[in-house]
Amino acid sequence: MQILQGQTLTFTDNPFRVPPEAAIRHERHGAVAIEAGRIVAVGPAEEVCAAHPQAPVSDYGAALISPGFVDAHAHYPQTAIIASWGKRLIDWLNHYTFPEEARFGDPAHAAEIAARYFDLTLANGTTTTVSYCTIHPESVEAYFTEAQRRGLRALGGKTCMDANAPDALRDTAQSAYDESKALLERWHGIDRLGYVITPRFAPTSTPEQLSALGALWGEHPEVLMQTHLSEQHEEIAWVAELFPEARDYTDVYDRFGLLREGALMGHAIHLSPRERDRLKEAGASLIHCPTSNTFIGSGLFDMDGLMREGQRIGLATDTGGGSSFSMLRTMAAAYEVAHLRGTVLHPALLWWLATAGSAHALHLGDRIGTLAPGYEADLAVIDLASTPAIAQRAERAADLWEVVFPTIMMGDDRAIRATYVGGRQI
Template identity: 75%
Template sequence: MNGKTLLLGQTLGFAGDPFSDGTGAARHDAHGGVLIENGRIAALGDGAGLRAAHPDAQVIDHGRALISAGFVDAHAHYPQTAIIASWGKRLIDWLNTYTFPEEARFSDPAHAADIAGRYLDLILANGTTTVASYCTIHPASVDALFAAAQERGMRLAAGKTCMDRNAPDTLRDSAQSAYDDSKALLEKWHGKGRLSYVITPRFSPTSTPGQLSALGALWAERPDCLMQTHLSEQVDEIAWVKSLYPQARDYLDTYEAHGLLGAGGLYGHAIHLEPRERARLAEVGAALVHCPTSNTFIGSGLFDMAGLVAEGQRIGLATDTGGGSSFSMLRTMAAAYEIAQLRGHALHPAQLWWLATAGSARALRMQDRIGNLAPGMEADLAVIDLASTPAIAQRAARAGDLWEALFPTIMMGDDRAIAATYVAGRPIPRTNA
């Protein structure tokens, strides 16, 4: 948008981490305003005061809807868009039955472009404005997603998935081609506009030690990039890793020994961690990404949110589509709540909302740009209707405070709760994706 735009409604941001600072870290204004200029938040505060101070601003009044930072999805597989909610497999069966046949189709640039656009439109309709996604081994799959994100003005992180064993012939590269392709794609896209390249070994079972070392070398050359992979998702997967890497101390050591452990590392799932792994992850400041709908859908296990937070781990939240069963970060928050309950810990709505916004932005090392409402931040926003369905509306009507009003939307909300999505201050029209 050109000039100034003033959004009016309830506003919710964070001055700190509600896990460590309590719910007082949240900043709620029941009659707030967000002033946007040049794609960024120029001011935040009382709506009437901002309106009086900026009479030249275009005003968009969202009424009683809640204006928040857009959701940040810290781990997803956009190539799995078309196979989301496929029936009933464990991780390794899932990969062989659904994932690998679908990913093979991404050798076709036209197919990659079609799915990339569809995926981004789906997540935008669900209020997600930034995602860290795996692509496939095909450079065209990376080009397609970055081009689609650039067209939409989105901040996005992604990378070519590298695999040189335990995958079909059509989906294997080599240590050298993984390095060469990743480096070329990195140089083409990283830092271009709002795009970030992520070095992406799928996980240790599908990479030889030589490939992991090659990608570790690339990361050492370009430490400004993130690195994403999977860690300790299922117990049978861990046993497989031990058989493939008998010399490793544990699963994490298969990455650490090859230069793939560091502060910019994103380790998806991280459910069944050994004490040494937990200590090393905390020591280096790596990010663990909780994927609750995937963990329940594929039967992986229960993430130890309370224990990991107590250790000072950096934690993000993610849909993990298509192993995850929803494109919605609302549904993802609900599943995170349910998993924590099964572990005897009730996550507060402030903590859930922080995980889906500022927490995931922090995991991606982007907390200075996205994930919160604050002056200077990029104006990626989600506007939430707190009465989007009759069931939600009747519960929210009895709420005594913001959290009672918001929690029904967390537990029962879907894309109908997203009244509007803004990317760099620009409203995103609804599509039929």
Template identity: 70%
Template sequence: MTGKTILRGQVLSFARSPFEGAPADAVQVDEAVLIDGSHIAAVGTLAAMRAAAPDAAETNHGAHVILAGFVDAHVHYPQTAMIASWGKRLIDWLNTYTFPEERKFADPAYASEIAARYLDLTAAHGTTTMCSFCTIHPESVEAFFSEAQARGQRVVAGKTCMDRNAPEFLRDTAQSAYDQSRALLQKWHGVDRISYAITPRFSPTSTPEQLDAMGALWAEHPDCLMQTHLSEQTDEIEWVKGLYPEARDYLDTYEQHGLLGGRGLYGHAIHLEKRERDRLREHGAGLIHCPTSNTFIGSGLFDMAGLMAEGQRIGLATDTGGGSSFSMLRTMAAAYEIGQLRGVPLHAAQLIWLATQGSARALRMDHQIGNIAPGMEADLVVLDLASTPAIAQRSAVADDLWEALFPTIMMGDDRAIAEVWIGGRRV
């Protein structure tokens, strides 16, 4: 459907960050939203929407909540088939599960199969945009972008670059990483709703020469995003110190090679030193919180409150398949639990913001996605606040919207997703 449509329900939008002032005061609740083609035309009262588009089709979602589609700011779509693999620390987990699975993506047919499966699974959970690592194989990028393009979906991805400390079958070189990344970038970046992210996996699997090459490519294409990993586990940090003895800290291994910037996305960022925090804030870089992954692999507890208070730019992510769920609802629940463990519980409005506007802001796409406002792209999710008997009996006695919504955040899954819209089309 690409004409005009009015969706009725509890339409939630953000006027500002709920981390600034009282969280609930950052949110506006309207009666209806008008979709015109691929974009949101208006938000407001049902009467106003009907007056603006008297011939529009209309769907009444009753007490359901209508939100911007979820934005997952750090995923590995090639790890779809090996999600929830048992019991390893990061390095062992990569060698045991991840690298053997990623080897299969040299096969374009397999890459296409998993890309389609991944986008089906995430759409079922209400995720409309994600930023994904692919594998070293250009075929993995082609498959993901082709599948997303066919769906009219806004996505970000890039060829993962590794030239050491990985199996030989998953290594490229500094030159081939540059050449292949550049060719993919030139083919795909800015086509339809597709953006390219320059993607060195992390410092341990790239030589300084490869990081230099990626930094050079980013300097040539500064409108691209750059994604990598930073300070996920303490033993990983010690490994980095051994590999880069001249670096001041983990972040410096990127900074020295031109890989620190405002369009940089740094996954995990748990165990940061003060200098790193200061430099990330100065650049306005994106720090991506991956709570289910951090608990599943035993990495540590992200300092949401402290980093937000510093003015850091923070997004939320599942980190499929180090993360143990495709669901951004489950990811919000895990972020809440980690906040509790650090003594700072997050309000439901803050959790929703992180999964929508916060992640879009980290991706520098908050002018396009992540909120419901006129001119924004029509990526929407409709939440049923009574999707299971357990959730229904709790929400039924709620005193306000936030108390009604919170059980769905904590206990909801794909059954809570009543409807999903991508680019103005119901999927």
């Protein structure tokens, strides 16, 4: 048993559906009690400490104790090429991504990058990640092995490609099925790990491979499936050429059994009304990657319109196409993208997207993303005055969100006082 003291913030409802003040529980002098990796109590510090008088206390003062951040879409093999200059999506893949991913058949290289990736995400308060690996089973082994060593909740899968990719990065329909199935059976549900069936995107898979992966998902409906959808106009036109029989990009996945609840559709920027209706009907999750969308010049995600439709939406860095490992920076970019579309997102909406919202998108909302008894004790402790610029703005704040918003807009890893995974400071 241990107790963390500070300001506590968690969500009791979706602030996109109810006023933010009705969706949060905030304690100015709060505490979280943790035992055996789970939260056992949250509330006013006096009450929590009185109920557990023998528990040691870590007092974080005015720092904010929050659920750890949940990054719903990333590419850990691209860690070393983050912030590479000057390319749009297809050129980015050919010039930077594919040459780097070709190195991940080497277990030592994969292990080195996996360790570096988790060092960086944990330093930024991110406690759950969903990553594409490479076509190499070694890349998946490295990712899950490192996550397991640290006790993390982590999801990922072997990226499958048998078309329009370098020969060194192609598998086949059969090997994609066989290797994905073997990795799924080896890792899914072990400790806090989850396998995700992973066709990269429609242009790099033949119909035979998409069909094979759809069949695998049908055999294992308990796992998630991740892919990319409608990121850039050139990509959409390419898909139309490759799959002329499909009504649209979304329909390609639908035809091969890759669209239902549990599908994580990265980007989903340029969607037709029919696609939006079908994605909502299927119960798919749309994963917003704002720093990537601006860095690679993809477009502006329609957060307001999609939320009004009742879509399930998560938030993600999309490293290394995304330009930061920080979910604070990702929240800031989501604010800026929405502003360019004419919508001003309240800070509560941004924080929800990075915690409970992304957990809900991953169908893990009953385990992570919330400070409540029974939930896994994955926490981030946020210094709301981490730099002189942030501190001087926060001093003038009239309410909680005026204190939090400068950290969203200007914060980075310096704002992370501590990260807890399964109740352990890590």
